[in-house]
Structures are given as C-alpha cells and as structure tokens.
Amino acid sequence: MVEKLDAEARSALTAQLPVWTVDGEHLKRSFRFETFVEAFGFMASVALLAERADHHPEWFNVYNKVDIALTTHDAGGLSERDVKLAKQIDMLYGA
Numbered sequence: 001m002v003e004k005l006d007a008e009a010r011s012a013l014t015a016q017l018p019v020w021t022v023d024g025e026h027l028k029r030s031f032r033f034e035t036f037v038e039a040f041g042f043m044a045s046v047a048l049l050a051e052r053a054d055h056h057p058e059w060f061n062v063y064n065k066v067d068i069a070l071t072t073h074d075a076g077g078l079s080e081r082d083v084k085l086a087k088q089i090d091m092l093y094g095a
Helices: 007-011 038-051 080-093
Strands: 021-023 026-032 058-062 067-072
Touching: 021 058, 026 080, 038 058, 038 067, 067 080
Parallel strands: none
Antiparallel strands: 021 026, 026 067, 058 067
C-alpha cells in the first residue's frame, strides 16, 4: 500500500513544486495553451505518463485550459506518487 505523506513531507511541497497548490488532499495546477489542440495533446502526453505510473489524475479541460488535481486514493491523500507525477508533468509542460 502507498503511504500518505507525513506533515514534514507536506510542508516541503511548496519548495519542491512551487507552481502547484496544496488544496486539502490534492495537488492542483492549471495549464494554459494557445489552442484546444495543444491542450488536448498535452492531456494525451500526461495520460501516457499516468498510465505508465498506474497513477491517474483528476482533470478538467475547457478549450485551451487544463486543470489537474493529483491525489492518491489508496493512501487517502497525498503521496510520493503525486509528487513524482507532478514533477513529470512540469517537465512535460516545460516549467
């Protein structure tokens, strides 16, 4: 079973992932693109990362905006899996 992040690890998240926000038991970030096609292509690339990690995001897309929320349901909140996927998503986005 995946372990939920302890208080010390949670407090380090803002330094590790400065453009993500912690909202309860979720890591959240919004991404903007020039077009719907770019946003959809980004989502497809994230989907491939998520599938390889067997860790799937909660997300929402309208036109050129993609909102992503990460949490580990098996752990009942944030885990290292969320941190790792967030970092991979940031690399994919180029930020």
